Amino acid sequence: MALSLRCGAIRACRRVLERAFSLRKVHSVKDMENTLQLVRNIIPPLSSTKHKGQDGRIGVVGGCQEYTGAPYFAAISALKVGADLSHVFCASAAAPVIKAYSPELIVHPVLDSPSAVQEVEKWLPRLHALVVGPGLGRDDALLRNVQGILEASKARDIPVVIDADGLWLVAQQPALIQGYQKAVLTPNHMEFSRLYDAVLRGPVDSDDHHGSVLRLSRALGNVTVVQKGERDILSNGQQVLVCSQEGSSRRCGGQGDLLSGSLGVLVHWALLAGPEKTNGSSPLLVAAFGACSLTRQCNHQAFQKHGRSTTTSDMIAEVGAAFSKLFET
């Protein structure tokens, strides 16, 4: 009798747990779908009445002697997502290489010039968003110039996506973006730990990913933070979103550059669309969710075709189809 009661209780308990688990799963899939719908709302319609430039003029600040692939991946991804013009502001040694990768990019060999800040500043009135950091490297003189470019961008209220070595700079000087509401940071695992340690003066709590992203965002004055990983965790210090769009197990270099370049365009579109299109959610969070989903979907599609040999170029070739699948359904 006692035994059968105990078995019954265990079965009931198991049912409750299974239900709770499946509800949580359904709920999170529903959340993802709701947020994808908000991304669809911010995408500008294609129209025959628009002129070149209206759907986005994006600048990537990065590229040095060692790294030419990263700024190329970011800038070409911006174009493939739907920007009309994509500029790269890089060190002089990187410029001919990046130009040779693609005739579609506008490449300015200015970052190591003594007048780098003024050279980039001339273009700022014509740019809708900047992506700062892919392939920038950590040379002190270049970083000083990028500091000036960030200050000039903030003064003009230009949205900035900060990635890779741009995050290295922010970890040295968090005040550079403290409280800037048009900044989105896209750290990978290492970049997140470095930034967290610099800003919160302690190690990340590896058992509390959501809380860690939320705390970093709050400590930076509600700057939007996207922690990339097995699941991407996004926060503006008030809300936390999780993107677990199916990708693959292939982790070749350059996927983060695809994400930051795409995000440059989506941030511009989201801010242009305004909060009524995002149903009260932060436009920057919606844009970031769109870029994370798109990158992971590109990874998924490329992996279906190329398996272990998948590279970031294969993922970029999937941007159009992945975009249609996620956002033009």
Ligand SMILES: NC(=O)C1=CN([C@@H]2O[C@H](COP(=O)(O)OP(=O)(O)OC[C@H]3O[C@@H](n4cnc5c(N)ncnc54)[C@H](O)[C@@H]3O)[C@@H](O)[C@H]2O)[C@@H](O)CC1
């Ligand atoms: N083709 C190119 O030109 C590329 C250049 N890149 C550039 O390379 C520079 C350095 O970027 P890194 O991302 O290497 O930055 P870091 O120098 O901070 O190194 C990150 C390190 O962390 C490791 N790592 C990543 N995820 C991890 C995890 N979950 N757990 C433990 N370790 C982990 C990586 O293997 C890497 O060695 C940047 O300028 C970046 O833009 C990259 O974007 C990749 C492609």
Ligand SMILES: Nc1ncnc2c1ncn2[C@@H]1O[C@H](COP(=O)(O)OP(=O)(O)OP(=O)(O)O)[C@@H](O)[C@H]1O
């Ligand atoms: N374990 C994982 N499983 C699935 N997707 C992942 C995983 N880790 C990262 N990603 C995805 O890969 C993309 C790039 O993240 P990653 O952490 O590789 O950036 P990164 O290190 O900055 O890349 P890059 O080489 O361009 O600098 C993101 O879209 C992220 O969601």
Ligand SMILES: [Mg+2]
């Ligand atoms: Mg990176």
